Amino acid sequence: MLKVEGLNQYYGGSHILRGLSFEARLGEVTVVLGRNGVGKTTLLKSLMGVVPIKTGAIHLDGQDITHDTPYERVRKGVGYVPQGREIFGRLTVEENLRMGLAYKPGGTPIPAELFELFPILKQFLHRRGGDLSGGQQQQLAIARALAAGPKLLILDEPTEGIQPSIIKDIGRVIRMLADRGDMAIVLVEQYYDFAAELADQYLVMERGEIVQRGRGADMEAEGARQRMSI
Numbered sequence: 001m002l003k004v005e006g007l008n009q010y011y012g013g014s015h016i017l018r019g020l021s022f023e024a025r026l027g028e029v030t031v032v033l034g035r036n037g038v039g040k041t042t043l044l045k046s047l048m049g050v051v052p053i054k055t056g057a058i059h060l061d062g063q064d065i066t067h068d069t070p071y072e073r074v075r076k077g078v079g080y081v082p083q084g085r086e087i088f089g090r091l092t093v094e095e096n097l098r099m100g101l102a103y104k105p106g107g108t109p110i111p112a113e114l115f116e117l118f119p120i121l122k123q124f125l126h127r128r129g130g131d132l133s134g135g136q137q138q139q140l141a142i143a144r145a146l147a148a149g150p151k152l153l154i155l156d157e158p159t160e161g162i163q164p165s166i167i168k169d170i171g172r173v174i175r176m177l178a179d180r181g182d183m184a185i186v187l188v189e190q191y192y193d194f195a196a197e198l199a200d201q202y203l204v205m206e207r208g209e210i211v212q213r214g215r216g217a218d219m220e221a222e223g224a225r226q227r228m229s230i
């Protein structure tokens with residue numbers, strides 16, 4: 001589904017992503033682990049086209065999207081849940097969800113499924129995004145990304161600053177979406193236990209490179225936890 005080959009990215013003179021290659025399959029959660037500053041967010045921004053890459057290629061479903069704008073990538077099926085959620089605080093929950101449908105014809109209804117996944121959003125439909133708790137905002141950010149029906153969902157640290165009960169709910173939704181089999185999920189996480197529970201495949205990054213990878217079931221035995229705590 002997603003194929004990344006030889007990705008290199010720079011901020012000015014700093015070489016941030018160094019020849020990254022990996023694939024993410026439909027029906028699987030690919031977890032990207034790594035300590036602060038190793039380039040995880042930059043990787044997701046590169047997948048979304050928010051920052052330009054210097055060399056390398058990104059294919060989605062066999063289509064080359066390397067030079068597409070973020071807008072074009074959304075249309076082709078990439079959904080992005082950014083770090084820190086970035087919902088629109090002064091817009092209502094409903095308006096935030098409609099932003100996720102912005103490229104669809106006017107009047108396209110908000111998919112009812114989003115409210116089944118996150119019932120709280122229906123209850124708070126007319127509340128301002130900025131008045132929701134952090135966990136509710138995170139659910140809104142995920143629902144907004146799902147509104148357009150992505151084939152690839154990328155999430156940047158969805159557990160950051162969120163209370164444990166909502167972390168559990170978010171984990172259940174991620175697992176359920178993957179198990180449907182029609183979506184590939186790339187999840188950047190620093191919360192090891194959450195990542196380990198969801199991982200079908202894992203990648204560990206250090207200083208802009210993937211230094212370890214494997215199947216989720218082998219993550220613990222292969223010492224991924226230790227790498228995170230060094």
Ligand SMILES: Nc1ncnc2c1ncn2[C@@H]1O[C@H](COP(=O)(O)OP(=O)(O)OP(=O)(O)O)[C@@H](O)[C@H]1O
Pocket residue numbers: 011012014016034035036037038039040041042043083
């Ligand atoms: N806009 C920018 N301009 C210059 N350098 C940047 C910029 N954004 C990030 N960096 C640097 O690039 C490196 C990778 O940052 P990135 O945010 O991708 O890491 P990360 O692994 O996601 O870390 P975190 O978990 O803290 O978000 C860091 O050294 C960071 O300081």
